[in-house]
Amino acid sequence: MSISTPSVTNFTAGEISPRLDGRTDISKYFNGCRILENFQVHPHGGTTRRSGFRFLAEAINSKKKALLIPFELDGSRTFVVEFGEDQSGQGRMRVFSALTRESEFEGDIPYKAQEFKQLRYAQSGDMLIVVHPDHPPPHRET
Structure with a gap:
């Protein structure tokens, strides 16, 4: 048999x-x-x-660690937030849309690459809350 x-x-x-x-x-x-x-x-x-990943852009600084954070605004709009450190040592963030290769937003952040492990983040509605034990939370105008 x-x-x-x-x-x-x-x-x-x-x-x-x-x-x-x-x-x-x-x-x-x-x-x-x-x-x-x-x-x-x-x-x-x-x-x-599962579909693969698509190359969008080089990291802010490929010689330093980067942090990628997923962000979903609603069921149809998703983003990836990249935290990195530029060549001069300034912390930078970029927000990429899932649909385009272009950065939707780019700006300075107070965090350095060696601090990314201690970052904690959470999404609340349309806000991404990022905290670090060595940096006070930013003041938000109401």
């Missing part, structure tokens, strides 16, 4: 835990897989490869 391997076309359970190995009595066992990297699962069961 030969061993048969059934084709799997439904990955709606996504990645399943190794604790489910051999648990054919659980329906999710047949709707998942052990590792599912760089794929998007469709609600109807199939998968497609």
